């Protein structure tokens with residue numbers, strides 16, 4: 001069993017959150033043709049805009065730092081204010097990916113959703129490898145705007161879907 005905890009993020013976590021943000025954009029500076037210092041300046045502007053955007057769009061969301069044991073390994077944002085549990089974002093530092101942490105955290109969210117009788121929703125870029133994970137966990141493709149997919153998971157015991165699911169990966173309740 002992986003020893004994971006979620007701790008509410010505080011302003012002093014911004015340095016760590018920026019590390020997680022930049023780790024998700026490897027080689028950005030080179031791709032922009034900028035010197036490292038200039039690239040970092042631009043990444044800082046993008047990071048601030050992303051954080052402000054999340055806080056504006058999801059003012060009641062829970063912003064957490066993911067710890068494995070005592071070590072901060074990533075961040076997760078979950079909004080419970082609507083008619084679904086919305087996974088706003090989840091990101092791990094590269095060295096902690098592929099070890100089952102994302103699976104474990106999403107299963108906990110699914111268990112919570114099942115108990116509350118709510119679906120879990122998220123958006124993901126169509127070219128993001130995380131699609132494999134969401135498919136394995138039984139998330140269904142509900143909408144496609146060409147760049148992002150809107151995905152949803154419902155427990156088998158929940159109410160029927162209102163929209164037309166495009167396709168579902170794995171079983172609808174993959175945890176059983």
Ligand SMILES: CC(C)(COP(=O)(O)OP(=O)(O)OC[C@H]1O[C@@H](n2cnc3c(N)ncnc32)[C@H](O)[C@@H]1OP(=O)(O)O)[C@@H](O)C(=O)NCCC(=O)NCCS
Nearest residue numbers: 090091092097098099100101102103124129130131132133
């Ligand atoms: C997506 C993420 C949170 C999953 O957590 P994890 O602990 O790595 O996931 P698990 O080990 O439980 O499952 C492995 C799956 O994670 C996903 N994953 C692993 N590395 C990844 C990466 N660099 N980028 C995106 N997804 C990745 C894949 O779907 C992988 O399945 P696959 O090997 O069949 O492709 C984590 O990989 C990550 O932080 N990725 C980068 C940020 C990101 O893309 N976040 C999703 C935003 S919607």
